[in-house]
Amino acid sequence: MDAKDAEDPDALAEFFERALDRIAGGYPRAFAEAADEHALRAENARFAGPSGELTRWMKRMPELPAERRRELGKRANELKQRLQQALSERIEGLQRAAREAELSGPHLDVSLPGRGQPIGRLHPLSQTRNELLRVFSAMGFDVADGPEVELHEYNFDRLGFPPDHPATDMQDTFFVDVAAGDANAGGAGVGAGDDGRASVLLRTHTSTVQIREMLRRKPPLAVVSAGATFRRDDDATHSPMFMQLEGFMVDEGVSFSQLKGVLTAFLRRIFGSDLPVRFRPSYFPFVEPGGEVDMGCTICRSYQGHDGSSCRVCKGSGWIEILGCGMVHPVVFEAVGYDPERYTGFAFGVGVDRITMLRHGISHVGLLYGNDPRFLEQF
Numbered sequence: 235m236d237a238k239d240a241e242d243p244d245a246l247a248e249f250f251e252r253a254l255d256r257i258a259g260g261y262p263r264a265f266a267e268a269a270d271e272h273a274l275r276a277e278n279a280r281f282a283g284p285s286g287e288l289t290r291w292m293k294r295m296p297e298l299p300a301e302r303r304r305e306l307g308k309r310a311n312e313l314k315q316r317l318q319q320a321l322s323e324r325i326e327g328l329q330r331a332a333r334e335a336e337l338s339g340p341h342l343d344v345s346l347p348g349r350g351q352p353i354g355r356l357h358p359l360s361q362t363r364n365e366l367l368r369v370f371s372a373m374g375f376d377v378a379d380g381p382e383v384e385l386h387e388y389n390f391d392r393l394g395f396p397p398d399h400p401a402t403d404m405q406d407t408f409f410v411d412v413a414a415g416d417a418n419a420g421g422a423g424v425g426a427g428d429d430g431r432a433s434v435l436l437r438t439h440t441s442t443v444q445i446r447e448m449l450r451r452k453p454p455l456a457v458v459s460a461g462a463t464f465r466r467d468d469d470a471t472h473s474p475m476f477m478q479l480e481g482f483m484v485d486e487g488v489s490f491s492q493l494k495g496v497l498t499a500f501l502r503r504i505f506g507s508d509l510p511v512r513f514r515p516s517y518f519p520f521v522e523p524g525g526e527v528d529m530g531c532t533i534c535r536s537y538q539g540h541d542g543s544s545c546r547v548c549k550g551s552g553w554i555e556i557l558g559c560g561m562v563h564p565v566v567f568e569a570v571g572y573d574p575e576r577y578t579g580f581a582f583g584v585g586v587d588r589i590t591m592l593r594h595g596i597s598h599v600g601l602l603y604g605n606d607p608r609f610l611e612q613f
């Protein structure tokens with residue numbers, strides 16, 4: 235019978251006494267049959283744990299008749315002490331038996347070499363990023379870096395984006411809510427521009443480094459930068475955070491033919507010397523003219539004579555869009571204090587994630603950010 239079923243004080247005392255006898259007679263066998271320490275502690279919890287049988291009865295001691303409370307309370311406390319002592323002795327016995335089994339078991343040759351510590355490796359995105367930077371460094375580009383939390387001015391305004399450009403919309407950009415006057419934000423009014431637009435955001439491209447470097451340096455310069463960027467995209471080929479590489483060159487007489495030569499050499503260095511490359515006209519606010527670069531599909535490799543009609547990556551076309559580029563717009567030069575009549579330049583941007591997926595045949599960009607060791611240890 236459970237403690238809650240006894241209401242009359244005399245009946246409760248009788249049930250209390252029976253419970254003590256039942257627990258005293260049950261715990262020795264239960265402890266002895268416990269195969270390991272985990273099972274032993276489970277049995278102890280059944281008797282003396284926070285919800286154990288003995289604990290529940292002891293909570294009802296104030297309801298016992300006054301003439302029996304002292305006697306039964308003493309018996310209950312003594313039983314609790316015996317339980318604790320039996321638990322400690324049984325734990326020591328189990329540990330002693332485990333040690334004896336270890337000492338009497340198969341011989342251990344301590345002269346055998348130990349298990350080596352696994353050597354870590356770089357994430358596949360980091361591997362690709364480093365290789366891309368090495369390629370451009372070999373071409374004479376300087377490597378630069380910039381902050382991931384940026385100002386609207388560097389991310390959009392100085393790059394020639396019109397105020398109503400869709401990329402500046404909250405649906406595409408992660409804006410940072412910075413309270414006006416916050417000392418950590420760098421002063422009053424950092425959270426919003428004069429026209430009410432939020433001015434602090436997570437950069438949507440690494441082109442912000444282009445602006446910062448041109449404000450800091452004078453031509454001639456050739457710079458490449460790679461890092462994390464952020465946009466409100468999330469599907470099989472897009473991630474809210476992704477890696478991008480940005481490069482640009484500025485000098486007197488820089489031409490589109492030089493841009494074409496640099497990018498063709500870059501792609502063939504990464505994917506093979508026989509890779510076909512083509513340029514298509516396209517629009518970007520900060521370049522004029524602008525273009526998209528396609529390369530031969532490295533999955534079906536139809537350019538090597540293979541049948542690519544059923545390729546799901548290039549959809550049978552034999553071409554994959556890989557990056558955007560163009561000649562730096564005069565508006566950008568004016569925004570950084572360069573003379574657009576004297577200087578010309580080109581810029582390009584490529585997704586490090588996309589190159590990683592193409593090089594390794596990865597079908598979903600989420601695998602690159604899931605940190606699953608079973609996936610990462612393959613690289």
